[in-house]
Structures are given as structure tokens and as C-alpha cells.
Amino acid sequence: MPLILDALCQSEADAPVLRLVEALGGEPARVKERLVGEPAYHSRRLQFASGAEVILHDDAVVAAMLHAAPTEFAAHGFDLPEWIPGIDDGATLEDLKKAIDAPRYLTGMGFTLDGAYAVPNFKNNRGWNQPGNLLSITLTVEVPGRSCRPEDDDCPVCSDLLVRKEDSDGGQNGGAGGVDVERTIPALSSATSAGLLKESPHWVPLADLQLLHASGLMERAESQLTCTACRRIVCLTLFRASAPTFVYAVMDEARRRPLEKIPPAEQWGDAPRLAEDREAMHYVDHHPGAWFLVEQQGDLFLQARYWRNSMVDSEVLLRLEPDELAAYRSEGKDFLSGLAQRIDKSRPSTEESPYFHRDLYRGPDSAALTKSFATAIVNHTWIAEQRRRT
Ligand SMILES: [Zn+2]
Incomplete structure (x- = not known):
């Protein structure tokens, strides 16, 4: 040794x-x-x-x-x-x-x-x-x-997803001409569709990366995707004023990377993206650690946090009913905080709770709802607050 x-x-x-x-x-x-x-x-x-x-x-x-x-x-x-x-x-x-x-x-x-x-x-x-x-x-x-394992340099799943530009001297440099964004994004996106990478909902969606970058509204637009084989996180970053980067990171490094607020799609989306945005969930309000309110095509949805026991917390997602909507319109945030407390007290993971059957996370669309919800609140999560501070 x-x-x-x-x-x-x-x-x-x-x-x-x-x-x-x-x-x-x-x-x-x-x-x-x-x-x-x-x-x-x-x-x-x-x-x-x-x-x-x-x-x-x-x-x-x-x-x-x-x-x-x-x-x-x-x-x-x-x-x-x-x-x-x-x-x-x-x-x-x-x-x-x-x-x-x-x-x-x-x-x-x-x-x-x-x-x-x-x-x-x-x-x-x-x-x-x-x-x-x-x-x-x-x-x-x-x-x-704390950093990626050297033996993962050759990970069979994720080590060939970065497509490099041909450099000006015709490949003499081993193709070290920088990230070919036009070809790297499709490579990442097909690996994601194949289930080999998992896209993080806390960063810019890969599909939005180029539009956001082209808008010039963000200093740095970054997507993060985790390799299901080696667990390295691919961080693809498009900068307003410098060349794009493609970095492998472990979870701790990845979450410390900075990201400013992602501007709303109406400021940068093209026609198809705007059409998609009209159907998406949008952030309305939140109370840290307790609830989030989002809107989708006129309906309001409340995600409330509750405690299963003293150690484990979880969330329910409810569509507000007409009487709750009316109460929210007159009482504002206080009504939602009260509602979140009533939900928690009712033990919504048990069938006796009136909120058990209303919980959309128990329904067939759970996975899709989780994803659209995460995208809607991306600028307002605790993680987002932390990474803006760095
Ligand atoms: Zn890998």
C-alpha cells in the first residue's frame, strides 16, 4: 500500500x-x-x-x-x-x-x-x-x-453524452472545441427519455434551456440530470457572456451551484412554449414550510405539508372547492394557513381524514402532477432560496 x-x-x-x-x-x-x-x-x-x-x-x-x-x-x-x-x-x-x-x-x-x-x-x-x-x-x-469518483470517468451510461464542437484546427485537439449545445441537448434528452438520466425539477428544464439562454434574461441557465448508473449529476450551463460548460458533480456540489430566478415563460417562450404555458401550473403564493398555492387554468391547488409522525413529513395536493375559494378570497393567506393546520390535524394519510380522498397525489395523475407542481414552484423552494444566496 x-x-x-x-x-x-x-x-x-x-x-x-x-x-x-x-x-x-x-x-x-x-x-x-x-x-x-x-x-x-x-x-x-x-x-x-x-x-x-x-x-x-x-x-x-x-x-x-x-x-x-x-x-x-x-x-x-x-x-x-x-x-x-x-x-x-x-x-x-x-x-x-x-x-x-x-x-x-x-x-x-x-x-x-x-x-x-x-x-x-x-x-x-x-x-x-x-x-x-x-x-x-x-x-x-x-x-x-465530495467529488465524483475517478473510476466513473468511463461510466458506460453518461460519459459519452457531451458532444464536442469540431475545433478550428480540424480535430487536432481531440475535439476540445467546447460544448456543441445543439447536439448535446438532444443526446441528454434521449438518454432521459430512455430512463438512463433523471432530470431535476429544481433547475431549468432541459427543453427550455436554449430559449432561456437566447432571451438573455438569465446570467446562467442550468439544467441538472442525474445518471442512474454512476449517480453523477450532469450540470449543463449556458452563460450569457461566456462559453457553455458541462460539469459532472456529486449531489452536494450540484445543489450548491448558483441559479437566479427563472423568468416566466411569457417573457421568453416561443409560440408552442407559450401554448404549453397556458396549460401549466403557476405559482401564486406560499408559506415557508407549510403550504404552496398554485393556479392552473382558473383552478387553485393547495399543497399542504403534514406530519405522518414526529419524524416523517409528507404532502397532500388539493383542488380548492368553491367554499374554500370564497374563504380564501375574503380572508387571504390566513385561511390557507388555517386549512393547512386542519389538514395536518386530520391525519390525511388515514382514510378517516376528509382530505384523504381529495388528495390528488393518491390519484392516477400523481407522477405528472408532482412534476408540474415542482416546475411551478421552482423559484420559491427552500433549495432555490439557498442557491440564490451563494
Ligand atoms: Zn454515469
């Missing part, structure tokens, strides 16, 4: 890396290279027949992976006992704790070494208590969970 730790952060030509490569078997069985994201970094992956991999970003070693199981480039798993005494391919998390004998990293799975982390990967991300589920151990300088 010290051989690996010494090589981390060093360049491929540096002595510690040469020593490590030699110890892993010399010439790699396979080398994979690609540009990741835009602005791009160069990812180079040396895969050895011994079952180990070394990953470099812009010529600095960021991770080494030791595969316990056979892989495409190695017929046998890596000789773990030789490198980490006490560990073999049957090791459980408990065995690793004993053998590595280092403080656990706070999110649970990894170990904190001197300036680096050791992160075991188990089959389907579980099964760490049974022998035979250990897939690999990654030694990395990246803090687990």
Missing part, C-alpha cells in the same frame, strides 16, 4: 509512479483515455493484467483500484493478500476494518489514510457483511462523496 500512497498526486514520469507501475506488472494490458466534461480534464486509465488500475487526471495520479474479481483486462483478481495483509477476495467490511486499521471516513464505507482514502466497493453497494461480495478497493485522494 505505501507504494500506492507515494504515487498519488505524482505525474506518470515521476519515480514513485514508475515504481508502482513496475510493481503492478509493468506494461499495462490496456490504456483508456478520454476528455471529461467542459472545461475538460484529461483522464488516463492504466489497466494492468494483475487486476489493478491507475487513474490519472491531467497527468497526476488520482486513484488506484485493486479489483478483487476478474475484469475485462485481468483474468484473475488482484493479489490482495500480498498488498494488504489480512485481506483476500472474500473480505468483508469487518475484515477490512481489522486489516486496514485506520479511522473510518465519516460517511461510513471508506477509511482515512494519511492524505488519502481507501474505499471498498461491494456488489450492488451492499453485502459487505457476507464474504465474496468485495469487488474492489480504491485508494484515492478524492474525498469520498
Whole structure:
């Protein structure tokens, strides 16, 4: 293990890396290279027949992976006992704790070494208590969970969705001419339709990104989509005054990215988008932590938060009835706050509650309603407030 730790952060030509490569078997069985994201970094992956991999970003070693199981480039798993005494391919998390004998990293799975982390990967991300589920151990300088895992650079689902522009020197630069927005958006959108990516409702809908950007109303218009395979979040951002970016982020990084209010479609939509907007839900009002009021084609809908128990909260979505509408028109917000309290007290997740059967989230259109509702309140959620502050 010290051989690996010494090589981390060093360049491929540096002595510690040469020593490590030699110890892993010399010439790699396979080398994979690609540009990741835009602005791009160069990812180079040396895969050895011994079952180990070394990953470099812009010529600095960021991770080494030791595969316990056979892989495409190695017929046998890596000789773990030789490198980490006490560990073999049957090791459980408990065995690793004993053998590595280092403080656990706070999110649970990894170990904190001197300036680096050791992160075991188990089959389907579980099964760490049974022998035979250990897939690999990654030694990395990246803090687990704080940034994308270097081994996801090649994710088969999401690593080829960025389409790059042909650069002016005819591809000499490996196509590093920036994001080809016209072709990247359809690539992301078809991966979303195929269920491979999941679009976040808290950002600009991918379908609106170019229109919003063209309007010049937003300094930066950003869509975020999560890969269902590697969980990286693709952040595609179109800036008013600079080149577009395509960045992979983990959840924590993604939600800290800034986004100003998304202007209403009437200010930037084309005819089809405006027609769609006439049928969509629109934000009317809200009381933080308690309720949201939205309007759709003359009807008003209240989403009220309630507590299932002291730990778990949930929401109901009701169409206001004529007497409730009248009360709201005369009493205003106070009526809605009172109504939200009555809903909470009635325990609306139980059939005894008069609101149980009115809850549209229990109906057949639940998924579509959840999505249109999320789009309607995008500028007013707690998350939106937070990211405007950054
Ligand atoms: Zn992925």
C-alpha cells in the first residue's frame, strides 16, 4: 500500500509512479483515455493484467483500484493478500476494518489514510457483511462523496453524452472545441427519455434551456440530470457572456451551484412554449414550510405539508372547492394557513381524514402532477432560496 500512497498526486514520469507501475506488472494490458466534461480534464486509465488500475487526471495520479474479481483486462483478481495483509477476495467490511486499521471516513464505507482514502466497493453497494461480495478497493485522494469518483470517468451510461464542437484546427485537439449545445441537448434528452438520466425539477428544464439562454434574461441557465448508473449529476450551463460548460458533480456540489430566478415563460417562450404555458401550473403564493398555492387554468391547488409522525413529513395536493375559494378570497393567506393546520390535524394519510380522498397525489395523475407542481414552484423552494444566496 505505501507504494500506492507515494504515487498519488505524482505525474506518470515521476519515480514513485514508475515504481508502482513496475510493481503492478509493468506494461499495462490496456490504456483508456478520454476528455471529461467542459472545461475538460484529461483522464488516463492504466489497466494492468494483475487486476489493478491507475487513474490519472491531467497527468497526476488520482486513484488506484485493486479489483478483487476478474475484469475485462485481468483474468484473475488482484493479489490482495500480498498488498494488504489480512485481506483476500472474500473480505468483508469487518475484515477490512481489522486489516486496514485506520479511522473510518465519516460517511461510513471508506477509511482515512494519511492524505488519502481507501474505499471498498461491494456488489450492488451492499453485502459487505457476507464474504465474496468485495469487488474492489480504491485508494484515492478524492474525498469520498465530495467529488465524483475517478473510476466513473468511463461510466458506460453518461460519459459519452457531451458532444464536442469540431475545433478550428480540424480535430487536432481531440475535439476540445467546447460544448456543441445543439447536439448535446438532444443526446441528454434521449438518454432521459430512455430512463438512463433523471432530470431535476429544481433547475431549468432541459427543453427550455436554449430559449432561456437566447432571451438573455438569465446570467446562467442550468439544467441538472442525474445518471442512474454512476449517480453523477450532469450540470449543463449556458452563460450569457461566456462559453457553455458541462460539469459532472456529486449531489452536494450540484445543489450548491448558483441559479437566479427563472423568468416566466411569457417573457421568453416561443409560440408552442407559450401554448404549453397556458396549460401549466403557476405559482401564486406560499408559506415557508407549510403550504404552496398554485393556479392552473382558473383552478387553485393547495399543497399542504403534514406530519405522518414526529419524524416523517409528507404532502397532500388539493383542488380548492368553491367554499374554500370564497374563504380564501375574503380572508387571504390566513385561511390557507388555517386549512393547512386542519389538514395536518386530520391525519390525511388515514382514510378517516376528509382530505384523504381529495388528495390528488393518491390519484392516477400523481407522477405528472408532482412534476408540474415542482416546475411551478421552482423559484420559491427552500433549495432555490439557498442557491440564490451563494
Ligand atoms: Zn454515469
